[in-house]
Amino acid sequence: MAANTSLDTTALAAVELRLAATDKLLAKNYPGDDGRRQPIHTAYVPADRYTPELPAQWGADALEAAGGVSGLQSLASTLGLKDAGRLAELVASKLESEPIEDLRLDFEDGFGHRSDEEEDQWAARAAKDVVAAVNSAVAPPFIGIRFKCFEAPTRSRAVRTLDIFISELAAHGPLPSGLVLTLPKVTTVAQVETMVYICENLERAHSWAPRTLKFEVQMETPQLILSHEGIVPSAVLLHAGDGRITSLHYGTYDYSASLGIAAAYQSMEHPAADYAKNVMQVAIAETGVHMSDGSTNILPLGDDESVRAAWALHARLVRRHLERGIYQGWDLHQNQLVTRYLASYAFYREGFDAAATRLRNYVHKIESAIMDEPATAKALGNFIRRGLICGALSAEEIVEHAGISIETLESIALAREIKKEDAHV
Template identity: 55%
Template sequence: MTHGGTVSTTFAKSVTDGVAGSLAGVDAELARRFPGDPGTRQPVHTVYVPGDALAPGTPREWGAEALALLDAHAPDAGALADVLGIDAALAEPVYARVRAKLESEPVEDLRIDFEDGYGVRADAEEDAHAARAARLVADWCGKDSAGSPAYAGIRMKCMEAAVRERGIRTLDVFLTGLTETGGLPDGLVLTLPKVTYAEQVAAMARLCEEFEKAHGLAPGRIGFEIQIETTQSILGPDGRATVAPMIDAADGRATSLHYGTFDYSASCGVSAAHQAPDHPAADHAKAVMQVAAAGTGVRLSDGSTNVLPVGSRDAVHDAWRLHHRLVRRALARAYYQGWDMHPGHLVTRYAAVYAFYREGMARAAERLAAYVARSGGDVLDEPATARALGDYLLRGLDCGALSSAEVTDASGLDRARLEQLAGRRAPAS
């Protein structure tokens, strides 16, 4: 009922205020636990290199080897498109961008491995390798030079009793070396493997806190990835899902969850011939990870394939087709990052990623422009879909699949407006 242009209401302001007061704690928890996307670039992959095999030119060497494979086995756009089944209209722009990427930034994220890929060494040897890793990461992340990864760091040994002390020492040597070289770089990434209990994550968070206190760093400056590669990291002994408690135990320091294909598959009893990122056991684990991380700002990374593009042309093409299919499959399932184990995987990583964003750019831009203009169209999009469309275009821009001019021409929107629509919060300074 209306009276003189006003509407009648029943609830007194005290009732509304009382509801707000009763939910104040929930509001605070929602803001703390589900802050949304961190607003930073997410690398499309992580490359693992053993700590003893690292050299200053490792990223550039990976790019050069990938280019050599491309020249040998797919020397032009048509050849690569034929191997991978890329649409003819996309062949030239995708091929050109793959070559440019391999020349300018072949590795987006490099993890120096002191765990499975490194093994057990004498303490003095691992100390020396950890100190060298710090110098190289400081060099790569401290300058904008061709061939340097935007992100780099180490994977330490896990928190299990047998290797815990060695893992902590390697972390200490590495972080201390970075601090002495000029400070922790913005692109620093740390990986905690083989997590089985949330208490191990809490222990890693404590180490980060203690290091910050010792060096006068801002609280929360050091974050880390949690590697999901044990059954206990998905389902606890009491039958409860454990990923969310692990994120909580990190106390705001968890940056991403990385799926470990082979350790997890083996822990489920999957035979070696069937251990792969598209196995049902892998899909289940990653689905649990995805739901647990949704809205938290913690990102996801798929695992890897161990089928390498080496040998004859037919063998290389077969491995490329497999890897390309797995990357495409992951992208469709919203796993925007994965592991690459060989320089030849860079070819199909970027080919799959670039084709994924380029083939959908025009339609995504059209839908987003219609949403902004409220002009309708043949799809009725909601704010949540607009966020997904904006995020899609931003990811294409971040990895080099799309140019700013292309996106703006197609959508009429600049990057700032896309970030607003995607709900990306401003990165922490």
């Protein structure tokens, strides 16, 4: 027996017509997670200090500073992290195999102002070194440059450095798959639109497909949180980026200084920093754009007491932004790799058993005291998937404890079907 209805086909067609623009807007501007890897950190080094061997050297230096596996275990215990022995083994392996996930060769604050001739030389040298690292399979998964900002005093220098770097890369073959370009100190949407224009011109010059070049935006000015028009440009610029913006990065110290916060109180956990990052987090939601927290300039250097105190601070700040749903941050020194990985791995491993149990119950429809909905199942899947990708968790652990395959995990996390050959292993 057919159900009773009141709306005729004309009314139903009108519904579709009324919402067509909404459907188009959501599909274009809020496509959701595309599944690409997000590094758990970005390391910055002055461009003139980079060599292809630098990541391996950073890893070796960090492991030495920690005192090897036994030192990592002792530090993990001191920091109150569970299963310190297993954490130490995993972090030591990470420091040996993939010490830096994302590396930026810096032509901005870390490089400073040089003569045009000198910066030209280093921009070309940076490209050649990146190519050499990629060809030798020693480059981090993500690598690129941060050039100067598009404000008037440094604009022409910024564009020239970017042009030289990209053109030199193009002269040596295909672009690295993990290439990242960083546009710093953005203050207006027009600067992002200009970066899109530059990318378009570079693509035409090298006969590349549209949107071959993408970039991340550093949010270091209050003008991106609230403009003179009373709008939030950090949300607007994402949709003015022509699908090229990969990430928003919070800049701790430039942003704090812009608000007049005294140097002694500038921090990733200042209330002003939290407000800015909360706005950014809402802006990127469902856009597929990633987000990164900033850095702490308290480095693990000096006497043992100072090093331990800096490690404790860094570990706490890393854990803090992870708990707040920000899965990436900046590291400024090789010794910070120690607590970057200890804190990150502890976060995923400490939460794994509960997340795996809830996901298993959801998938297999096992009755439990927690009734999770699809949105929460997606969050559980994303949590475990991030732990797998960074090396905190193994595929074997996930299959055993969650009772699901990796492709099922990724299908839940990304809310779409993932084939076995496409799953992260």
